[in-house]
Amino acid sequence: MARALDAADPLGFARGRFAVPDGVYLDGNSLGMRPRAAAARVAATVEREWGEDLITSWTKHGWIDWPTALAEPLARLVGASADELAWADSTSINLTKLAVAALQSSGGRASGRRVIVTEARNFPTDLYVAQGISTLVPGVEVRHVAREALAEAMSDEVALLMLTHVDYRSGERHDVAALSAAARTVGALSLWDLSHSAGALDCRLEEWGADLAVGCGYKYLNGGPGAPAWLYVRRAHQPRLDNPLPGWMGHAAPFAFDGTYRPADGMRRWLTGTPPVIALAAVAAGLATFEGVEPGALEAKAGALTELFIAEVAARCPVLALAAPREASARGAQVSFAHPDAYAIVQALIARGVVGDFRAPDLMRFGFAPLATRFEDAVIAAEALAGVLSSGAWRDPAYAARKAVT
Incomplete structure (x- = not known):
């Protein structure tokens, strides 16, 4: 059979x-x-682009745009638009950036919302990030809630619902649409970790109504060990959320070397440091395995x-x-x-x-x-x-x- x-x-x-x-x-x-193509793709980046063209490769081979250019093949795998996605940093760093941004958004500050709700048995990294934020941002409270009580835990104190779509132990899925709606009803944002979903399931971030999301590149997306992660910010939220870890790659004009930070438009503002070019070459090969799928x-x-x-x-x-x-x-x-x-x-x-x-x-x-x-x-x-x-x-x-x- x-x-x-x-x-x-x-x-x-x-x-x-x-x-x-x-x-x-x-x-x-x-x-x-x-991926069979990964070795050749990385070798081309190392030997030809870096080895022969050196610094000109940032423009000649488009390295500078890879964090957003590689959003295009990812977009259909997570059910979002390419201009809502970017490749940057690690899952943990992206969780931190988005969670702090949600807490510091105009809605969070104006309403006095300082509560992050997460599942009591969430993936440990996600819990560690929430705990770390509670020590860095004054007044933040992390509430660990049982899976079956998450919807009922939504209140006007909550700034952010932060969950992992697929449980790393049992594989049990959350209903992203229902829980995102529950958060939205009380004025909170939802942040989803799709590390155990993207590339294996039919993910539909826009349709589900998720506000924010992250995911790693090395599991089902086949980007190689330690591959960079990606992050998603719903288009409607982009003007009012700021990257709390600003760096020159997220600046509106990075090569102006302005001493004052001005965030770039759209998803580029979520970049911090220099893109990891060689690692992104492997990510490109991983994403290519989904062509025609x-x-x-x-x-x-x-x-x-x-x-x-x-x-x-x-x-x-x-x-x-x-x-x-x-x-x-x-x-x-x-x-x-x-x-x-x-x-x-x-x-x-x-x-x-x-x-x-x-x-x-x-x-x-x-x-x-x-x-x-x-x-x-x-x-x-x-x-x-x-x-x-x-x-x-x-x-x-x-x-x-x-x-x-x-």
Whole structure:
């Protein structure tokens, strides 16, 4: 059945765009596979553009515009317009910039709103950013709210609702449209982290009514380890939100070397330092892997892949507890199963050539990047998981020893 599904897969052609490793790789939700074109694209930037054309490449090869030029291929993947997006910095820095901007906006200052609402079990980086802002911006309060109580937590004290679309442990999705509307109803802004969504799901920031968003470039977008991140500011908000970390690349006239900061129009004002050109060359190769691919097809395949994997594991490994939503529409492109010895089981799987990952305290997490993953991979992984469990291979003391030092 899996091979028949692969033969009929409308995205099957995209797998050839990647340097696929031996075995089965189900960790694209942590680091995407390397695009085949990435090495040549980065080499051209290093050897020809930097090596031969040196500083003239800022204009000759358009380096200066890459943070906004690369918004174009990203736009359709996140359901926004290119003039609402830019590539800059890291996810954490972009979260900080947008969250502080929301708190310092005219609406936030005038109304005295100083509360950030976030989920109690949000991704740790997002929580750390919120905590850090509360120490930097006087009077800010961070409220950690249970998932089921988020809508009810919206009040006229709230300046910002700050959440991650897809939970990094279970893969459970938030209803972005409903929660963004709940924030908007009380006059608050919404800020969404799409790091575990963009490139795997049919993201629709404009349609959902999200105000602000960020995402990383190295997971499903295949931009390479440590790739720059992106940020989104709804067009209607751009005139009234200012970058709290201004730098010369966000200046209206950076090469005038004016001693007084004047923000550029549009998304360029969200740039701070010099663009990381070599890293953005890899991002360009990652975004090129989506050429000819519709976001709806990504989500459809992610749902089908995870559905097949859940069914195969349930049939072979009844001892494992599903720790992800059962309905495909409620989860991202990942599946988690719980087991007290999850870490050792994942290590035993990796030794057999099936790469997933572990999340404390007891989760085995498997990511299904729709562009590069086959249906056959889902079956092979389930078979390997069953083999590890039935053989007791995970009881090898070496796996427990590694757990103690990682």
